[in-house]
Each structure stands twice: as C-alpha cells, then as structure tokens.
Amino acid sequence: MGCGMEDEVDQEGYWMLQVDTDFTITTETKSSTESRASVPSVNDFVVELYNASGSTLVQKWEHFSDMGETIRSKTGDFLLKTYYGEQHTGAFEKPYYEGSSSFSVKGKQTTQVAVTARIANTKVSVNYKEGFKNYFKDYSMKMASTGDSLLFSKNETRAAFFEPGKVGMSLALTKQDGTQLSYSPASISTEKGKHYIINIDVSENGSGGMDLVIAFDKSTENRPITISLPGSATAVKSPPFILPTGFANGRILSFIVGATDIEPVSALVIAEGGISSCKISTDSYDVMKMNWPIGAIDLAATDASSVTNQQIIRDLGFDFTPSMNGLQMAELDFTKLIPLLPTNSQVDLTHTFYIEVTDEEGDTNARFSVVLQSMNPGFRLFKPVDIPIGSTLANIRFELCEGSINQIKAEYLSYGVWSACEFEKPIEKTNIVNIYSCTIKIPALTTQGQSIRLNYNNGARYSNEQVIEYLK
Template sequence: MSKQKFGLRILLMTIWAAVVAAGCARRDDTPFGSEGDAEVYLSVGLDNTENEQAISKAGQPTLDPDKDLAVYVINTHEDTLARWASFESVPSTLKFTPGAYKIVAEYKPEGIDFPAFESYAYRAEEKFVVKSKDKLHIDLVAKLAAAKISVEFDDNFDFYYQSYSVDIRTVGTDSLRFGKGETRCGFFEPGSVRMRFNLVTAEGQRLVFSPEPLAKADAADWYKLKLKVSSDQGSTQVIVIGTDSTLNPEKDITVEVPRYFLPKDKPAVEPVGFVSGTAQSVFEGEVPKWSLSARTPGGISSFVIRLNDGAGGVLASELGGATEIDLAGLGGDDPLRDKLKAAGFVWSEGLNSPEDAAISTSVFIDFTDAMKAAESGSAAYDFQFEVTDNYGQSPEAGPCVVKAEVKAPTVRFAGIAAADIWATRAFFTVRANYDLSAGTHPVLQYRKTASENWNDAVEGDDLTVTEAAVGGDGFYAARYELKGLQANTEYQFRISANGKEIVPETGSDTWRTEEALPVPGLVDGGFASGWSEAAATTALGVTVQAPPAGWATRNPLTTSQTALSPNPAGEGNDVAVSDVSSNNGTTLVYNPGNYNRKAVQLRTTGWGRGCYSKTGGDDAGKSGSLLLGTGANGSKEVGSRARNTSAAILFLGDYSFTQPTAATETWTYWWTSVSWGITGEHTQAYAYDAFAGETMAEGAAFVSRPATVHFQYQFTPVSGTAGFLVRAEVRAADGTVIATGSVQEAAQQDNMTTRTLTLDYNDTSKSAAELCLLFSSDADLSVGTSGGKDVPASPLVVKQTDGKPHVGNVLVIDNVELGYEFK
C-alpha cells in the first residue's frame, strides 16, 4: 500500500538542513580545539534485539558497529559540532572544553525516513557534562530506533465493508496505509499510535474517522494490532482493536464506527489575549500570547481567516494581497501556508490539510508573532476567524474578531557595571514601558567579540528573568541572569525588541568575564607544593611545619613551649620536651586514598608546658589518723594533664599569638612520716603554660566570584564532638561580606570522599576583592585551658595515660578546588 504525505516533506527537509547549517556556522565554540582539556574516550556497540514475542528476522541487516555507525556531537543548543561517517574515523581521545554535550551513534541508511515499511535504523545517545581535566568513558550501544507496527484485519471486515484500510502515524503528519493483505511491518518514530480508518460500507457510504490515540509505542517495541468488526444485534458497528504484545498488555479497545447522520455539538472557540470584537491598544509584547483554540466535535470543513481591513491592511501585504484564507481547505503544499508562517501564524496538526481538518475535533492557531508594531510606529489589525464543521455548523457567537492597535514599545538596556560580569554568568537590567511581569520579555543576545554571530539567550535554559515593580518614571524593570559564559572571555551584549537591537545605555561596548581562578597558593588542588615540614625550630628543638605562602596554621601556638615541664613527681629533673606538650596540629601526610599525593592532616590536640600523658599520680590521700585508719597518705605526684586544647586550623591569611602566660597548679595532698601519726596538708606547685591570646587575620586577595568549594576529606571524630568545620567567605573591596558558605559535619568518614560547599551570595552588585577559606578539625575555634586534672570542656580531646599526646578530632583534606558553575 502507498505511503501517505500530509506535510511538505521536501520543504521541511530543506528548512531543517538550513537550520543545522546555520547552527553549526553560528556557534564558534568547538569541543575539539587545542584549548580543550577534558577528555572523552568512546566505545560503541550494537544491540539488535527487539521487544516482541516472535518475529521474522529476515529483513534485519547485519551490521559492524565500527564501520556502520555514524557518530556526532551536539551541544545544548542542538548544534552539531562534529560528525564522523563511522566509528573508525573517531579519534581515540576526544578533547572538550567544559560544558554540557550529547554524543550520538546512529545507523540510518540514506533515503530512509520514518514512517516506512521494512526499514531498520539504530541509534544510541548519551548526554554528559564535563569539567576541566575530566576523563570520561562513554559506551554507546545502538538499539533499534523505531517502533514496529503490524496490522491484521479479521475476515469479517469483508462482510461489512466493500473496502477498508487504516492509516497509522505516531509523530508528524506522515502515515503508512495498511489494507487487506498487507503483511509488511511499518517502522515509526516512537510516539502515541494514531489511527485513521478508511471504510466504504456495503451501501457505498465512505466513512473516514480517527479514534483516540493508543498507548505510546517505544523504540524497539513491536505493536501488533488485530482488528475485528463486531455488532450489537446487527446494528451499531464497532471495531475491536486488540494489542497482542507483552509490552502493551491493554485489554481490547472498542471503537464505535461513527454514524455521520447523528447531530454533533456546534464548534466552540476560546480566544487568548483578546476579547472577540473588543478593540484594544497595546504595546508590542504587552500581550504575551495571541491565540484561538477551537473544539469541533463534528470535524472541520473550513477554518477561514478573513482580513476585515482589506488588501491594504498590514497582514494582507504580507500574504500577497489575500484577504480570505481557508486554512482547513489549503493543500499541504499550498504556498499560502508558507506566507502565513512567515507572517507569524502557527497552527496545530489538525489544520495541516483538508484530510486532517475533516477528522479533527480540537485545533488551535497562534498568531503572537504576527501582532507586531510597524517600523514607523503603531500598526492596526482587524481580522476574524470563521470555523465551520462538517455539518455546516458554526460557533453560537459567530466569527471571532481581533481588533487591535499594536504600538512600538520603549525598551531600555541599563548600563552594565563591572560587578555585573562574573566568570560564567552575568546580570543585566532591562526596562520597558509595559508590564514585564505579564508581557513578553525582550530577547537578550550575546556573542564573543571574536564571533560574527549573535546567540539568543533562552529562558529556562541559560537565562533567568526576575521582574520588579514599576518605577517612578512608569517603566517596569526586569533582572536578567545569563549563565553558561566562558571565563576570561570578551563578550558583547544587546537586547532585541520590536525588530531593533538595543545596546546598553552606558558602559563599555565589550566586557571580559572574570577568570576562573584556582584556590590561592595551591597547585592541582593540593598543599604539598610550598609546604615546609621544617619551617622553623623552637628553642627546645621542635620543628614547626608551615603551609604554602598565603596560608596560616596554629602550629606556632601549639609548638610554643619555651621551658621544660616540671617533673610530675614533684622532684628531680624537668621532663624532656615531647609531642605531648609541643606538637604541630596541622601536618602534611600521605593522602590515604592516593599515596601518590600528599594531603593535610588537622588534629585537635592538647599542648603547652605542664602537659603530661602518664599513669598514676593524683592520689591526694585524706586527713586523719593512720593508726586509727581514719587518714591516708597521699602523694605530691600529679597525673595526666591536658593544659590547653585547640582545633587544628588551616586558613587563608595571617596568624599571630601572644606567648602563653606562666601559670601554676597547686596540688594539695595529705601526708605524715610517722606510721601512727596524724596526716597533715601539704602542697606542691607545678608550672604550666596558659593560653593568652591569638589573632587570625583571614583573607587573601581574590578578584573572582566562585560558586562552590570542592574538597576531599576523611574524618575521625571523638565522642560528643560538634564535628569539623569548613568555612568560606567572599568579601568586597569595602570589606562587606557578599557570599558565605560552610560545612559542619560530625559523622565519621573512613574513606576520602568529595564534599561540596555552596557559596550563597547576598549581594551580586559588588565585585570580589578577597577570599576567606578556613578548615578546622573542630567546630569550636576557641582555645580551652585547664589548671587541674580535668581536660578543658572544649575543644574536646581524649586524655591519654600512655605517653601519647592528647588528641581529639582528626580531619584529612586534599584536592581543594573552586567551581564556577551556578545552578
């Protein structure tokens, strides 16, 4: 049976080719340039299985995925960036600039266009996002790209009808006709299965009708339709559609054969953007949508656009002088259809041809793009829509009349400030003399200065528009946020409205986006380069570790012991210096997840002269008689001590401290040298260091505004802790904080894992001047001091008695990087 054409296939293919060519020419970004540092490794395969119960494979081609699958790359604007005729031609490594892409592998022989009989095509696609230096492996397995549909007519069709066939389509206007004896399978684009029956009764009456669409047929599905005529006492005829498929287990669907002599409801129309017959005066764009929808239970015999303002009107001049056009009566390839589209009219499939209109029960026409102001100012429109169904009925209210004066709006593009341009996004203010919250938004266009072509920003994709209230001058303002820009790249911006290009009122003609700067002082996200594990040696011989330039730690404080600790036994020589009282809280260690890298370990510790980690001591005895057993000798020996506790910190900035003060713990105990005597009170003094003060001057010069901070971490907490802390701030030149973000986590993390801190900007109108970034092993940044045997309440450490240092939370960090992509 023949293939039906309901659209202008050749013209549409020509337009499609032109759009693709224009898209490729317009986009000057290529993911395969020398600047691309993200790598994609591609492999392909073929899966020729079909979701069916049983089928002959005789028509299925034998393919070699390496030779027969074409490969191409598409960006988010649906531009084809590169295409290879076969996978064999694809480079082993594809280099991309950061961004979002789609890669496709496809087998589709030349000349194949769905729908078609016995035509196989295979396709696989994957969307992906790559960041700088990513290495991504993609495996594309191409599967049957079309849905397969077969039709079987029951023999009883011959009893009821002289001839019969069914036209089937899924998407678009093209269909395949299945008639008596058709055994071939049809291949269709995936979509809802739409049927149109063509029947001639025994009396010679021709019936053409369409039931409600069937369930969607997906790619690789085989949809087997078995059709049978049934009747009720030989009168009302119905067609029973059976779907024999494990994937579509619907019950039989009963479709009533329409009896055309029955009356149908009159057509009903619903205008949007206007009231029929009511004149209005509006600015172009003030009405966001002009359209008319029609419900036509009896199908459509005519859908007339009548121009009441005659051949000299605005629309008639664009339609070659035509003043009356029956859209439902125009053939699919009538030139007037192209003129209507060029004039700004868009309509639903039911108005694509007389055949479609005759069976359509719901249609619409949109003419928003037709309602334009004239170049000289305003334009007057006076036209109407007249709908008639197959029974000669029209809407009760008569024609639907559009009467409007469309005036040229005044649109202003506010001047761009330097702070409006970020690394990957930019902010703009657009003003108009109509309500932007209800009307259409002027189009923002942008381009790299190295490109000749402008790109339209698309709301919901790379553009977000926020409306503001009307100002004192009667103008409404809207805030535009454009995303997806490339860092450190020169751009131009403009607004397109009313057929005019509007440049910013003040400021430069070109703008350079901020650099996507890395974290200051780090190399490849790590601290190893520039870290010194012996930056200084204290008077007691303790080496002090120091971070890269621009970073600071508390190590100078926790290694600040200048005098040896007294013997805890209260006599003899002082105690040698050790890690118990003089230690680096922040040190360079091997990354536990990658021993080829060095990471930074931050541990909360006890420190200072007078710290002890030992057994015994702290036996005070008691007052009383040794003879009578009411007293007991104690000891002047003290036990384990954690004099000062503090979180290990690592931050951008400078650190200084006040030398700890000399403090004394007076240990009181009971003792007598006479075995029968009364114990007396004695004391022993122990000197120790007490925290005196510190200064943390946070921040480093930084002129970019990042979106996120990514870091890898491992965390070993102590019981009762509030967790570790990572904190970031961005400050403006006047010192105000314009963005903040923090992560506080108390849960244990045994393996190095990635965490993201999101910066929340409270002020987008100021440029960055300083970045603050701090890592701390404890959420409490203060320093605790104890003059007795109890450890400071916070920050927490576990008091040791085995000679090991008093340690609290242990945090390991590495791969600290900034992200510039905003959600």
C-alpha cells in the first residue's frame, strides 16, 4: 500500500449505533382516566449526524432501519441526534421523542455509540367528572402553550402534547338554563416527560349553592381551588385570596446562598369577581437597591408607568401571569428571583414582599406576605423531628462550618418575641462533618407548632427558622 493511501486510511474509522427508548411519562395528578399515545418503533426514528458543536449536518438517515450495522466515517468528534415526530406547540396524541450523544471516531477503530430517546414534550389531559357533566349543558376547555390553542370539547378524551413551559387555560360553560360562564384559571408550569391531568368537578358549598372545583397540578391536587357558581340566592362570591406553593403566609422561607436546587415558590391568586388590581411591594432596602421600584407595583395595570415597572421586576427574575386584569386566577412566581436576591457574608438577610389583590367588585384579600431569607452557607438549622403531645423536649440538628459551638444559643418564638431555650443535653458532634445535635427545652406545643432558631455570638448571626410540630 502506498504512503498516501495509508494516511487516508489512518484518517478514517467506524462507528456502530445502538438506540434505546424510554417512553416513561410521569403522571403528576390523580385521575380515573388515562389515555396513551401509540409507541413508535425504534426503526422509525430519524438519525442525524452533526459536527461536534451541532452546527453542521454531516449525514442524515430518515429511518434508523436504513442505516447499516457499521458506519464508515472520517476521524473526529461528532454529535448524533435521533428523534421521532415533530416538535410542536400543541397537538393531540402526537408525542415527540428525541435523544442525543457525543462521540469520537478514531483511525482504524470502531466506536460503539449509544443514545436513549425520551419524550421531549408535555402531556396534558382534561378529565370532566360525572357531577360536572350533569350540572352543565355544554362545556369546553381551551389550552395553549406558545402557539395556537387546542379545544378540549365535552366529548374529547384524547391527550394533548405541548412544548414544556407555561400552558394557559380558558374554560367555557353553559348551564342547563342557558346561562353562559367563563373562567380563566392560572397557567400551569409543565416539564417534559410528565403528564398533567386537569380534573374538573362541581360540589355543594353548604350554603345552597354550587362550587366549581379545579385541581390541575401537584400543589392543588389535595387542596383544590373552588369558585362559587352564580344562580343561587345564597351563592356569594368570596373576596380574593391566595394559595401559596412552597411557603406559608408570613412565615420565613430560608434558602442557602448560591443554591441551584430551589423548589418552586409561587402564589396563586384567586379572585372570583375578576382581578381589578394585583399589587406587589417590598420593604427590603436591599431588594430596592437591585432597581426594584419603590412602592406598590400593579401587575394588572396597563398604563405606561406600570408596564415599565412590570418589565423591570420580570428582568429581576419575578414572573407572573400576563394580562391578568379580569381573570379569576393568576400566578406570581418567585422561583427565579430567589437565587438573585441580595446576600451578605456576615449576616442572613430577610426580604419581605406584600401582595394585595382587589377584585372588580372592590373586595380585597387579607394581608398576605412572602418572607424570603437568604441564609449564608454553613450555618443552618435542619427540620426537627416531630415530638409527642405534651412533650417539652426536642432534638435538633444543625450545621456550623465556621466558628465555635460554645457561641450557639437556641431560641423559641412566643407572642412575637424570641426567648432563650435551655439545653437539656450539651451540643454533640455527629459522624457527619460540621453537623451537630442537641436537645432543647421548649414550652408545650400549640396546635400551630413552635418556631425555633439558633443565635450565634449574642445575635451576630441567626440561623433559619424551623417549626417543631406534634406527631400526627
């Protein structure tokens, strides 16, 4: 063989592809019905070969079955993609699957390439319960992600597939007497590979009227949203209220500075009379230094000044349902804002936000506050174990990476005042680095539990708050 031909062979190699599939879809809500789209054959998947960065298509096979067992290729780094179906903004029973893998081809060698294809969009179903079907003459639900809406009619049983992200909803109802109603629940946040089932029902409200009941995600599955339906002399609209996810009204929610695995933190606004204004404000000077506008910001307003302020706080990471004026439901999402909140290397900072909602009839919600504490890493109190009724001793564990345990004191909250707790047993090291345990004395618990925290060096720093509760 000539030298030139040897060099050419050295610059070529082979690769073999194995495609696996994982068609698992995690169901996020409970339902008595379940629909399943047809599962494709691996042989029907499209296979595309790109350069290492994925910017240039090198070769394409319309079907995996069209590929030979071994592919001859130049040496180098490559990106392989395989998929089935079309990535769309919304379609019935049309899932989209995809997978990718990077690999290298070396001269005179055969590379084994493995890729797993998984569902890459969100599955959504609407489940009309029997009581709901009997109460209304006609009904339908429109849903949309980033594209055209899909209509779930009264007879629709198929599941729809959307791009992951926010999915909006609009419910149109016709009562037996012909009265027409419409409701716009807040959009739901969806993830790829998960199935969200929206359960819609009615129930008696105990005052002679009927409630519309909507349960559409994990946060409301066990605490469904109810809306009083008109048509009864005793049916009275409730004033606006707020359902929190990931926190409690007025209670401190602590997070570690720099944490990236923050659970969703959001507030669902419910206004049966339609949202007229939804104002958010903060008294945190540190947050205002981020360029957060001073004073209340009306998220439902459409004047130029309000729209400008709305965009400012969106850019800071705070998200909310757009064009919420007149809607019965809207979502305020703090999740992306939390990692960007101001921090301090010496002390933990607390940032309080206030939410005030007024409906179109002039009713306003009770005072609602979101209290977020940016906690320095290395000094935190873990969730205590529940204790028996009547007990005044609690075992706690905490982390202290820097400093002396001799400077640690425990405190409990009583009528808004923090008081010192005695240590029943001295602080001890555990077998985990920087983790300590001890037993403290607290007053007999109330039904709401007992808030506690740790104090370092006479108040130089405080830990996050935790709540000790009774054994259920």
